[in-house]
Amino acid sequence: MNFHQVQMGSLPSVLKIFRRVKSELKNQKNDQWKWIYPNRSNYKADLRNGSMYGISYGDELIAVVTLDNMQSKRYQLISWNDKDGKPCCIHRLAVDPSHQGKGLGKVLLQYIENFAIRNGYTSVRIDVYKINETAKALYIRNGYEERGEVRYPMRKHTYVTMEKQLCKLS
Template identity: 65%
Template sequence: MEMMKVEMRDFRSILKIFREVKMELEKQNNDQWKWIYPNRFIYKADVKNGTMYGIKEGNEYIAVVTLDNRQSNEHQSMKWRDHAGTPCCIHRLAVRPDRQGKGLGKQLLRSAEHLAKQQGYTSVRIDVYQSNATAISLYEKNGYLRIGEVRYPMRKLPYVTMEKQLLHD
């Protein structure tokens, strides 16, 4: 299974993934993704901007991620390691709950890093809700280092900021 750019014709499939992931997070008492964020307008912008990628099985997406160079204002105060290069950010990495634990998150992450290198980026940055231990573990196992924490409105807990330097051949 290869990662590919998501197109608008697949938008319903994308909505399904996020709806299922949000329900699963809610079952775990994790308020990382609520009704206000992320939402259909954000997903649609990701697809229209050509920054959302995913892995399909048959006609359905089973995992998606957004890769772009947009950082929130809260990230400006972080002590990032990559000062001289061009960083990109991973947003909204999601794997359908019935497909989690099978290596899709790792595959999607590696594919996004490969794409970032191809596009000339020198590092990847992400923030992860503090209570999402599974996601934090995934990133740490794949070479991401903790940089600090940021807080966003209407969230009880902070987000852990992480960064990975990309080695170019």
């Protein structure tokens, strides 16, 4: 497996992963991702900005995630542990359903945390749809702590904000 920055030429593979994930979420009665978000514009912006990373197995892109320091304004109301550091934010993490259940989530989190440390981040933050118990359990098993909840438009449920401190500030 290879963790790498995803290039614009991989857009068809990115679209395929998100199409499959959205279909799987719909089958699970999870309205987390709909047609409005995430969408092709989000993916293209991530690729243009150089903020999308992925895991490839051979020539196949099997998981993607966007990593940056862009935080929702809603995060200002959350009591974060890392108050004075530089948080890395996870957006649009997706593992192709045909590769789920094989430990890729944990591997991806390890890559993300190593990336964050190498780039001077002091913590990692994410928000997870409240009914996505599988994702919440993955983050908790890997040392992420629940910090609060935020609400986004056109979603039935709230999102649980989670954080993992990577290093202590001196």
